[in-house]
Structures are given as structure tokens and as C-alpha cells.
Amino acid sequence: MSTYVNPVDPPDLGLLPTFRRLLPLWWAERRLGFFGLACSLVYVLISIAIPVLIQQAIDHSIDATHHQHLKPLWPYLAIIVVLGAGRFVINFNRRFATARIGVRIEARMRELLYQAYLRYPRAFYDRHATGQVLSRATNDLYPIRYFIGWGLVQGMQSIMMIIGVGIVLVLVNPLLALYTAVALPPITWLTFRFARRVSPISREVQERKGDVTEAADEAVVGIEMVQAFGRENDIRERFGDKAEGVRATVLRQAGIESRHLPGLYYLPGLSIAAVLFFGGRAHIHHQLTIGQFVLFETLLLQLVWPLEALGWITNLAQRALASAGRSFAWLEGIHPLPEPAEPRHLPEKPQPLEVRFEKVGFAYGGEVDVLHDLELVIEPGEIVAVCGPTGAGKTSLLNLLPRFYDPTAGRVLIGGVDTRDLPIAELRADVALVTQRPVLFSVPLKENILSGREDEDWEKALAAAVASGVDSFGPGLPDGYDTLIGERGVNLSGGQRQRTALARALATGARVVVLDDPLSAVDTFTERRLVARLRPALAGRTVLVATQRLSTVEIADRAVVLLDGRIVESGKPKDLIQAGGPFAKLFRDEVVAA
Amino acid sequence: MKRLTKYLEGRKLAVALMILVGAGNAAAQTGGWLIVRSAIDHGIVAKNSHYLAIAVAIYLVVAAVGWILQAFLIRGLARIGQAIVIGLRRDLFDHLTGLSLRYFSQQKAGWIIARLTSDVDAVSDTLSQGMPTLVSNVILLPTAVAALLIADWRLGLIAFVVLPPALILSRWFQRVSHIANVEQRNRIAAVTAQIAESVSGMAVVQAFNRERRFQAEFDALNAANREQATYVQKIFSVFFPSIEFLGVLAMASVVYFGSHLYQHHTLTIGTLITAIYLLQLVFQPLQELSDVYGQLQSAAAAMVKIASILDEESEIQDRPDAPVLPRIEGDLDVDSVVFAYGKDPVLHGVSFHMKPGSCFALVGESGHGKSTLARLIGRHYDPDQGAVHVDGHDLRDVELRSYRRQLGVVLQDPFLFSGTIASNIRFAKPDATDAEVEGAAAAVGVDRVAARLSGGLDHEVREGGAGLSSGERQLISIARALLADPRILVLDEATSNIDRPTEVLIELALDRLLKGRTSIIIAHRLSTVRRADEILVVENGQITQRGSERELLAQDGPFRRLAHALEGGEPELAAAG
Ligand SMILES: Nc1ncnc2c1ncn2[C@@H]1O[C@H](COP(=O)(O)OP(=O)(O)OP(=O)(O)O)[C@@H](O)[C@H]1O
Ligand SMILES: Nc1ncnc2c1ncn2[C@@H]1O[C@H](COP(=O)(O)OP(=O)(O)OP(=O)(O)O)[C@@H](O)[C@H]1O
Numbered sequence A: 001m002s003t004y005v006n007p008v009d010p011p012d013l014g015l016l017p018t019f020r021r022l023l024p025l026w027w028a029e030r031r032l033g034f035f036g037l038a039c040s041l042v043y044v045l046i047s048i049a050i051p052v053l054i055q056q057a058i059d060h061s062i063d064a065t066h067h068q069h070l071k072p073l074w075p076y077l078a079i080i081v082v083l084g085a086g087r088f089v090i091n092f093n094r095r096f097a098t099a100r101i102g103v104r105i106e107a108r109m110r111e112l113l114y115q116a117y118l119r120y121p122r123a124f125y126d127r128h129a130t131g132q133v134l135s136r137a138t139n140d141l142y143p144i145r146y147f148i149g150w151g152l153v154q155g156m157q158s159i160m161m162i163i164g165v166g167i168v169l170v171l172v173n174p175l176l177a178l179y180t181a182v183a184l185p186p187i188t189w190l191t192f193r194f195a196r197r198v199s200p201i202s203r204e205v206q207e208r209k210g211d212v213t214e215a216a217d218e219a220v221v222g223i224e225m226v227q228a229f230g231r232e233n234d235i236r237e238r239f240g241d242k243a244e245g246v247r248a249t250v251l252r253q254a255g256i257e258s259r260h261l262p263g264l265y266y267l268p269g270l271s272i273a274a275v276l277f278f279g280g281r282a283h284i285h286h287q288l289t290i291g292q293f294v295l296f297e298t299l300l301l302q303l304v305w306p307l308e309a310l311g312w313i314t315n316l317a318q319r320a321l322a323s324a325g326r327s328f329a330w331l332e333g334i335h336p337l338p339e340p341a342e343p344r345h346l347p348e349k350p351q352p353l354e355v356r357f358e359k360v361g362f363a364y365g366g367e368v369d370v371l372h373d374l375e376l377v378i379e380p381g382e383i384v385a386v387c388g389p390t391g392a393g394k395t396s397l398l399n400l401l402p403r404f405y406d407p408t409a410g411r412v413l414i415g416g417v418d419t420r421d422l423p424i425a426e427l428r429a430d431v432a433l434v435t436q437r438p439v440l441f442s443v444p445l446k447e448n449i450l451s452g453r454e455d456e457d458w459e460k461a462l463a464a465a466v467a468s469g470v471d472s473f474g475p476g477l478p479d480g481y482d483t484l485i486g487e488r489g490v491n492l493s494g495g496q497r498q499r500t501a502l503a504r505a506l507a508t509g510a511r512v513v514v515l516d517d518p519l520s521a522v523d524t525f526t527e528r529r530l531v532a533r534l535r536p537a538l539a540g541r542t543v544l545v546a547t548q549r550l551s552t553v554e555i556a557d558r559a560v561v562l563l564d565g566r567i568v569e570s571g572k573p574k575d576l577i578q579a580g581g582p583f584a585k586l587f588r589d590e591v592v593a594a
Numbered sequence B: 001m002k003r004l005t006k007y008l009e010g011r012k013l014a015v016a017l018m019i020l021v022g023a024g025n026a027a028a029q030t031g032g033w034l035i036v037r038s039a040i041d042h043g044i045v046a047k048n049s050h051y052l053a054i055a056v057a058i059y060l061v062v063a064a065v066g067w068i069l070q071a072f073l074i075r076g077l078a079r080i081g082q083a084i085v086i087g088l089r090r091d092l093f094d095h096l097t098g099l100s101l102r103y104f105s106q107q108k109a110g111w112i113i114a115r116l117t118s119d120v121d122a123v124s125d126t127l128s129q130g131m132p133t134l135v136s137n138v139i140l141l142p143t144a145v146a147a148l149l150i151a152d153w154r155l156g157l158i159a160f161v162v163l164p165p166a167l168i169l170s171r172w173f174q175r176v177s178h179i180a181n182v183e184q185r186n187r188i189a190a191v192t193a194q195i196a197e198s199v200s201g202m203a204v205v206q207a208f209n210r211e212r213r214f215q216a217e218f219d220a221l222n223a224a225n226r227e228q229a230t231y232v233q234k235i236f237s238v239f240f241p242s243i244e245f246l247g248v249l250a251m252a253s254v255v256y257f258g259s260h261l262y263q264h265h266t267l268t269i270g271t272l273i274t275a276i277y278l279l280q281l282v283f284q285p286l287q288e289l290s291d292v293y294g295q296l297q298s299a300a301a302a303m304v305k306i307a308s309i310l311d312e313e314s315e316i317q318d319r320p321d322a323p324v325l326p327r328i329e330g331d332l333d334v335d336s337v338v339f340a341y342g343k344d345p346v347l348h349g350v351s352f353h354m355k356p357g358s359c360f361a362l363v364g365e366s367g368h369g370k371s372t373l374a375r376l377i378g379r380h381y382d383p384d385q386g387a388v389h390v391d392g393h394d395l396r397d398v399e400l401r402s403y404r405r406q407l408g409v410v411l412q413d414p415f416l417f418s419g420t421i422a423s424n425i426r427f428a429k430p431d432a433t434d435a436e437v438e439g440a441a442a443a444v445g446v447d448r449v450a451a452r453l454s455g456g457l458d459h460e461v462r463e464g465g466a467g468l469s470s471g472e473r474q475l476i477s478i479a480r481a482l483l484a485d486p487r488i489l490v491l492d493e494a495t496s497n498i499d500r501p502t503e504v505l506i507e508l509a510l511d512r513l514l515k516g517r518t519s520i521i522i523a524h525r526l527s528t529v530r531r532a533d534e535i536l537v538v539e540n541g542q543i544t545q546r547g548s549e550r551e552l553l554a555q556d557g558p559f560r561r562l563a564h565a566l567e568g569g570e571p572e573l574a575a576a577g
């Protein structure tokens, strides 16, 4: 079996590959997209038609220098107003349609990321701070939404507008149209230069904001520690530095904007001046009507915003692509745990399962192996206590069973099947885990306990709650078992949290139970009661329990000692105490205490 | 708004300057068109090429000036805007970190983080991107109107016809979009909180095959957020085009009446044309403003959320003239303390007194109030009745920070910050030398842990201590407390994940280094509490028994029950020792 190495920090994707991946997302919304584009086209046509009509009105109904005989003015104006009303409808539809695409794609990206998060391996979460994971699915998505929901179609519309105006100008007076084009080269140059300069900074702004999220997350989660030592000022300073980082980059961005955006705004003035000068002279020489002159100026004025928008859009596009590039890198570069190609299955229930570690080696990726050549067999239905000093690798060993990690050498067998050959959901349904640091969710106590049971049968879960001692505090909470638990279980005591986590694990029908120091925060009296209740509750299950307390070792049939990545001792607890080996060294003191 | 203007203190001059620059910029834009008018009237219509050339030259110069002014404007406003943002962000964070634990236990972490990040960002985006548009257009609008009136007051008045509907429209937009935006903020915060919670509890989500359930929960929140965002977009999509339409109406009326006036020779063609342009100049800012207006609305909604934190009064506060607590001896007196998190009290009249340098242990059944007592001693909560005195001072009467700095607390699930092991140890005493840090690390055995890791004490720890075993995290946090050299030390199940031989090592270190300090040990392992001078048994929020281990074992009471739990269970083990 080849060992599988999963990169958890893949490099960001480039602009082009990102674009290729965004396109299908857009394509899924193509009906809205094409509708928006069609509206844009009509919008551009109307926007050009209105000045043309005004020109006609001026030349045929107002300016008396060429015609003796003026046409009535109101039909022109009526058409203009009607067109204006039409444009209102079109513009509303265009904006709403494209904005919806943006909103949907944002939601879709977030959904894809969240789906992926649910399947990423532990190693991913070891590598990335919560704040970072969080901001990628929230703040990072906004540029994508704005680009797709506004920039893409607005950009096309700008280009249509430029082309449309160009055509009209050439038709009316090619020579003057040529003069008008003077501003075009500098504007194009400036636009591209702006986009090129501003995108790395925009990207940096996004990163700096990520830093702020991280610092905020850390401070909020660690607040008790901070306040306990009165170190609020230190983390304020730390946070202030991050905030300062955002400010500095935003200001640098503003600096670049200030060097480019006013140009985009005022450069069309060159064209306006050209029309004024050359067009004016043409009018003096009777080559251009006053209406045509007005048309030129009006259309040019209408180009100012589309040109400015192009600058913004190129910037936005690069930011959006950068953000999306990071998201896609995660989506594609990080693989969830692979499901087996040829899945095998566990023996039918209720047959108890054997757990076997065969020549297991494990490392987190550093130079030091946490486990080497570890051999351990737990008979079906046996309860084995794993003991060992701090950092010996107990948690690491236990985490191999639900496949939080895969061994780097050897294999782990459950019921005679390599864990890697089992469908993950099947494996995890039969391996119940109590983590060393209890994790509870902000739902009612009852739901926390039930969350391991598919059928949500409260009667059976209640039995587990009793076995794990939740019954001694649950009914006494303000709303009994329906009491809402705070995030991370903040409104429970440490021991209550642990017992809840234990109940959740027992409530599942899993045949393998993995308990990582499950009673470390529970007093000896409660522990005593629990040990008595747990043994029957665990009957027929294969159990691995890591612990630092002799009193917890008591529930086990057998204890093993993990030292230097190997099992160095194994036997009945009382025999081990007498043997005077590593086990006795670990617990001697407690025996005397009792 | 008022909250924001306070960050402008000391920048009044800069603000005034920017308003001036903005006015200059607006004048350049409108002035340009007035020049165009005279070029048409006196140059083109009057067939005066010379005049035309001069007018064009002036026009170009004015445009160049406008260009420069706008560059200044963007930069200056960004500076002002960011000054506001950083002030806001810092104040928010400062305020937040000063709030009591009760607040944090009632709010979801993700919710709070959304305030500090996306809400402040919304304000920031408005200030740095919306502000230049806002300022120049707010100035441009009246200037353009004024220019229109100057060009011809009759045409100017006609343009005003569309103003009332525009104003009504804006009012409507403001009201509707504000409500919609606030709701939008709520929904995105709910999404953020859900993601944050699942990410931090991912191990359990995965271990229990809860992925589908969480996905469904997320999908519902995400969809709700999407719906709301769509609704907000709809409102925005109506507003802008309607302003545009009003612009068309205004132009049609101006052309209509203008042509009449022209026919009656009371208006030049140049003025009529210029009026058309100026009208565009009136409606262009209106349109741009309506765009910025949307941003402004979401920033206002964000401010409402931010204000909800800023308005939160910390329940634990220094009295205005609270004195700084001088170096304390460590005399701790807990006097008939009653305390409740909610309605039902958790502590019912707890009293005990500790002489400086004494060491007490708190034992008792889980959930009976030991950690709560420790939190009251750290003044994370104030007692509802009774008081905690240190050296005779009521904790509520002294400056909190000066007290907490003399207090060392180690919790069962210690929090480590991202950074190195050394920086985490140094956390409580930032000015400690490397030697001191190494000393503290060596005293409790962190050095042995570090030796296994790449980089030793400079090994990078990730947020929350990921990458270390639980016991290792506890060791580091003990070293941290040791380095802080506290006058009072509270160990709340600080060694629960540490093996007993290592714990013995720690005890030796504490005895040696913190000799004479008052210390409180909360623990369940009896071997751990044995070293205390006196053991207090906490039962149902009261101290029901106290004395030395021997005295307590001699009595028939709760302690014997706790102790015998161990002894009675496995007599062979005990005998074997
Ligand atoms: N996610 C991780 N990445 C890298 N190294 C890790 C990670 N988790 C643990 N380690 C290291 O692996 C070793 C074994 O850790 P493990 O958590 O398995 O110990 P343990 O026996 O459970 O200790 P404890 O009794 O303190 O819980 C430790 O040296 C630890 O620093
Ligand atoms: N933030 C909170 N909000 C509401 N109730 C709380 C909160 N924290 C603790 N409680 C409740 O107060 C009681 C006492 O809790 P405390 O943490 O003081 O117990 P403890 O004796 O330290 O227990 P353990 O030994 O398990 O740590 C418990 O019943 C718990 O449910």
C-alpha cells in the first residue's frame, strides 16, 4: 500500500486557470448572463439614440440658420421620453439580472468551499488558522461577487458603448471623429497601467485583511487567558499592528489610484477640446451643423464613465481572479481523504470487532517519528488503557482509528479490515471518539448528545447519558436537557463538558470506542460512579482509552504503556504495578496517595 | 455618524483643506462647461476662430488643474478615511477586549469577528472608495445647479421641476435599503458564525459523520443570505435607473422651453447647448451619488452593528478613581460570596481566608463551583453578594489590571497564541530575558518537550496550540504563569493532562520558585492536592469541609467519599504500592 501524501497548502492558481474555472460557474447562470448582455446592448443603443434625436431636434426644429421651415419639436421630445422610460426598464433588468448572478456565484463558491471544508483532513486544519479558513469563505468572496455581478457586464457594456459611439461619430463626421480619438491612446495606456499597478496592492490589502481576521479570532477565542494576565494592551498592540498594516496598504492603493483615476476622468477633456476646436472651426466653415456639434460633445461626455469604469473593472477583475485563484487552489489542490477504490466492509453487527495495529509508524511530517513499528492487538470487546507520559503519542495513536491521519508505515485493521479499505462513513459510524479537548456545539444539550445517532432515538441516548453521568447535572440545568449550550460549551463546567462528549460517543452504536483522557476533568467521586456504570455500557465494544489517571485505568481489562513511539509494557494493571516497570513509575505516586 | 467624526479630532485642517480641494475640483468641472458655452456663443456662433482657440486653451488648463486637484482629493480623503477606520477598529477591539467574560460566553465568536472585520471593512470601503465620489459630487451638484442658474435662470428653474421627485425617491430608497441592509448584515454574520463554529469543531463533525447535517444547516443560512442579498440588489437596481430617467425628463423639458425662449430671441443657442451639458452635470453626480448611496447605506448598517458592541457596557469596570494596587502580600479573603450566572446561584455564601504564602486546594464534585470561585478570584465576574478582598482591598475598588498582573492563572484548557513556544511563555511578561524564559521552561520540563520539536523553544505554535499534545500545552502555560512571577497563583486543573511524574517535577519547581506565594490548586487527583496546607471541599456551591488531608480522612464526610472512591475501588492496586 503506497503512502498517500496530501498537500494542504497548495500554491494559488494563476489568472488564466482561475478564469477557466470561473467560467463554468458563470455558464450555469448563463440565462441571466445573456439576458443582462442583451439588456446592455439595448441600453447602449438607446443611450446613443437619445443624443442623436436631440441633434435632429436641434437641427430640424430649433436652429433656424439652415431651414426656413422648422419641423415641430414635440415628436422628438416624445420619442426621447418614451426611450427614456424604456431605458429605465432595461437598465433595471440589466442591473438586477447581473447582480443576481454575482450573488448566486458568491453563494455557490461559499457552498463549494464549505462542502470541501467538511471533507478536508485534519492536517489541513493543523496548517491553517480558523480565521484564515473563515475569511476565505467570507470576505475573500466579495471581489468575486462584485466582478461577476457588476464588472463583467459593465465592462462589456463599456466596450459596446465605446464602439457604438465610435461608429456614430465616424458616420457623422469621419475627420472630426479622428480628431476626437486623440484621447484614446493615453486613456488605454493609463487604464492598463492602472490595472497592472493596482492589482498586486489590492491583493495585499486582501491579505492584510486576512491577518486582521486571524488576530481578531485569536483574541476572541483566547480572551480569558488575556484578561487573566491583564495583557489586554499587548494584544491590542498586536491587533493595532495588523490594522495598521491594512491602513498602510490601503493608502498605497489610494496613492496609485490618485495617479491614474483622475487621468481617466479628465483625459476625455482632450477629446472635448478637440471637438470644440476642430468642430467649432468646421461649423464656422459650414461643414458641421450645430446639432452635430452637440451630438459629438454629448456622446463624448457619455464615454467618460464607461472609460473610468474600465479602469476599475480591470482592477476588480484581477482582485476577483486572485481571490478565486486562492479558493480554487484549495478546492482542487487539497483532497479530501480518498475513499477506497475497492471498498470492503466490516463484519455484520453485533459481532464485536478486533482492533489491530500492525508495524505502525507515524509522523506529522517533521523529522521525528511519533510512532514506530508499533504493534498492538485489542481483542474484540476488550478494554485497553493506553498510558504514557505527556507527548508520548497516545492521542496520535488514537487518532489513527477514525482516520484523522493515516499511518506513514504499517497498517491499522478494524475487524480484520485495513481502515483505508473501508468507506469512510462506515468506518466512522463504527468508531466513536471522545476527543481530549471536548468539542460541543451551540445547540441544546439533548441535540449535542444525539448528534452521534442517525435515528435520534432519545430513549437509547438517555441510557448513554446516564452511563456517562450527564444525568447528575443535565436535569438541573435551567431548561434541563433542552438547555442551549454555549459555543464550545462555555456554560458548562469542564467535567460536565467531558461527560457530555462521553455521552455523545456512547449514544452511537459504534463497536469501537476511542476515549482520549475522557475523565481528566472529572472528580474522583464521579469518576468512581462512572467507572462502575461504564463497564456495562461498554460491554461488547472494543475500547481504547488514553489516560493519565490510575483511577481511569480501572475500567480497563489491560493496560499498555506507550513510550518512545512503541508499546513497551502490557498487562493487567495490578500486575504491572507489581512488576515495577514503566507503568509503575507513571502511577506509583498515586497508589501511595490513595 | 457622530461616532465617526470624533476620529477627525486634530484633522480639522486636513478636512477643511479637502473640502476646499473638492470645491476646486467641482469648479474645474463646471467651469469647463461655462467656458464651452462662451466658446460656442462667442467663438463658434460668432464665427471668431481666434476667440475659439483661446477658449479651448483655457479649457485645457482648467482641466489640468482639475486633474491635479482630484489626485489630491483621492489621496487626502483616503488618509482621512483610513484614520477614521483605524480609530474605529482599534476602539472596537479595545472595547471588546475590555468586556467581561459573560459577554463572550453569550456571543458566538464568529459573530464578534464579523463586527471587527467585515463590518469595519464596509465602513472602510465606503470611506476610501465612496468618499472621493461623495465629496466631489456633493460639491459638484450645487455648483452645477448654480452654473445652470447663472447660464440662464429660467432654464435653471425648469430643471428644478424634477428635484422633488428625486428627493422623494431618495428618501424612500434610504428607508427601505437601510432596513434591508441591516438584515443583510445579520444574515452574513449568521453564516460567518456557522462556518467559524464548524471549522473549530471539525474533528467532531467528521468523527460523527455529521457532515450532511452541518451542510444542510449551512445551506439554509447561505440561502437566506443569498435571498436577502438579492432583495438588496433589487432595491439598488430600481434607484439608479429612476434617477437616470428623471434626467431624461429634465432634459426634454429644458429643450422644450429652451427652444421657445430661443425662438423669442431671449436665449442664445450656446446657452441652450450648455444648459443641456450642465444638466448632464447635475444628473451625473446624482447618479454617482446614488451608487455611493448604496455603499453608504450598507456602511450605516454596519455601523449599527458595530455600535451594538461599543454600547455594551463592561460589567467588570474600574471605578473612576480606583487606585493602582501596589505589590501585594497575598492575603486573600473570600467573604460570604454568593454568585449566579443566570437565575440560580452557583455559589451560596462561600467564605475562607488565606494568609500570605499559604496553599489551599479546592476539591469537590464536578460542576459544583470550583472554577467559578477561581473566576471570581480573578475578578472575571463580580460576586452578587459578599466580596473578595486582597490584602484588605475589595477587588471592586482597585484598578483591575494592576491586580491581575500580580495574579497567575493556569486553566485546564490553556490557550496558546500563534507564535513560538518562547513567545507564548513570555506572554505574561513581555520584557523577560531569554535566560528567564529558558529558566521557566526548564523548571517545568518544557525544555524536554522543545527538544523533540524542530527549533526548540523557537518552534512555531499555531493558533490554539495546534501541533502540540494537550499535556504539552498545559506545561507551556504553567511555564508562562511561572515566568509571570505572580503573588497569587491559581491552578485550575492545570495538570489534568500531565503524567504524574512530570507533575511531581512541576510541584518541585513551584515550591522552589514560588515559595511564599499564595496559591490555590483545583485538582481531582488526590496526589496533587495532598501538598496543600489545607483542603477545602466545595459541595453545591458551599464549602462543606476543610482541613488537612489527615484530618479530613479521619472525619466521615465528603472528602472521605472522594478519597475512598479511589481507595475502595481497587484495593489490590493500593495494596500493591
Ligand atoms: N498536529 C500535530 N502536528 C505536529 N506535531 C504534533 C501534532 N500533534 C501532536 N504533535 C506532536 O506529536 C507528539 C505526540 O503528541 P500526542 O498528542 O499524540 O501526545 P499524547 O501522548 O497524547 O500527549 P498528552 O498526554 O499530553 O495528551 C508530541 O510531541 C506533539 O508535540
Ligand atoms: N458561563 C456560564 N454560564 C452559565 N452557567 C455556567 C457557566 N459556567 C459554569 N456554569 C455552571 O456553573 C456550575 C459550576 O461550574 P464550575 O465550572 O464552577 O464547576 P467546577 O466545580 O469547576 O467543575 P469541574 O470540576 O467540572 O471543572 C455548573 O453547573 C455549570 O453548569
Ligand SMILES: [Mg+2]
Binding pocket: A394, A395, A396, A436, A516, B469, B470, B471
Ligand atoms: Mg493526548
